Amino acid sequence: MAVTPKTYSIFSLARNALNYHQGWQKAWRDAEPKRDYEVVIVGGGGHGLATAYYLARECGIQDVAVVEKGWLGGGNTGRNTTIVRSNYLWDESAGIYEHAMKLWEGLSTDLNYNVMFSQRGLLHLAHSVHDMQEIGRRGNAIYLNGIDSEFVTPQQVREMVPFINLDCRYPVHGALLQKRGGTARHDAVAWGYARAADSLGVDIIQNCEVTGFHIENNTVKGVETTRGRIGAGKVGCVVAGHCSVLAEMAGFRLPIESFPLQALVSEPVKPILDCVVMSGAIHAYISQSDKGELVIGAGSDAYLSYSQRGSFDIIEHTVGPIVELYPIFSRLKMLRQWGGIVDVTVDRSPLISKTPVNNLFFNCGWGTGGFKATPGSGHVFAHSIKAGDMHPIAEPFSINRFNTGALIDEGAAAAVAH
């Protein structure tokens, strides 16, 4: 049974402080799998937990299990660079990423969990005439979709980032600014959704790997897991890094290839950078976490791999331009480096779709930029699973577009790694 969690507030904080913090309850139960659920969600990352939360909260389906092979948020949810933005070129992308942005703006209150969403502003640098044309086209497209988007001059960039080296090997000719863009605490997003979903009755089952699907008459009836068979009326696969592996278990292929994408963080320093700066042309983006670490996102490796490592030469190609643009960072020590596996489609847009198997839905292929979409992705996917038909915002992201040719080409706006 679900337990009603005590609300987090300034009063609960004070009360627990007086009690030496002995009184906090667990944020979610460690559920044992039941025999059957109305819906089973495969994948306990941000998108999967968000899907479960919106199923329970808005779609009236509380009989939901989230099965996760490792621990919550231990995949790409815990491996990204926490950037949130909605400055995409095409209408379909604007639809889903802006939908997510609007949910981000109320998320901490909605979940009663501080996801540390900080709209600190996001700069996308242009280093050449070609870059200027790209941001010119995209900036206007974003603006026409009713999303905030401003062109700024090199001088304005300098006002925001005083130590930037504008006249270097990668001269800055201008930038696209999304003031509502920023960052959020990635772990908190997974934990907040998990806690809120759990309180609505969702079973969260960790250390439970899906090893196959139970399919009868081309209709999914449940999943085989390392903790036994779990029956399900509908199954939603919300995985990053392994969606092709799951699809193979279900007997079909996806238009996806998987690559390692790296990030690294520096030692923590005092506040120096209060916005996010990204640069697609040189595959480097940077922001400062609340802990003080500089979080640097690199490009992806160009060969297919599930190794969660990534190559040294990619780090070199990322750190080189960072030091060129921000010479002040050259003496920083890097503390950690890691890789995540990104499932990339050829048009750099996700798959939110029905599949050849009835009642089996996939939400995957978010490539190098899924974190920012977490609330919107979960929201439209939950409604699609409930209805058995895709939500209007999700509709264009069908797997079928690779047969009809209605691709959503976000190669440029995805900004990195291509």
Added chain:
Amino acid sequence: MLLIKCPWCGYRDQTEFSAQGEAHIARPENPYDLDEEQWGDYLFFRKNPKGVHYERWVHSHGCRRWFNVIRNTASDHVHATYRPGESIPELSDEETNQPA
């Protein structure tokens, strides 16, 4: 970083090469007869396995010639490389079933 044996030049650093995706996908002989399903499948849908992968590489910063690689995508271990048109080297059961 991988060490890859170019069938013409010998062992070289991975940065000299470019990966070009799944190997042994034959272009349809009758493209005009294909329906959307088949054409999309040929162009975009891939095996993307976690495990043994047959793929094409090109020695871009070397001899610029194409060849095939058998590599385990879970461990990044390169099992074999071979020239286009050569018969596909057989892997031992142990190699094929390497734990992911």
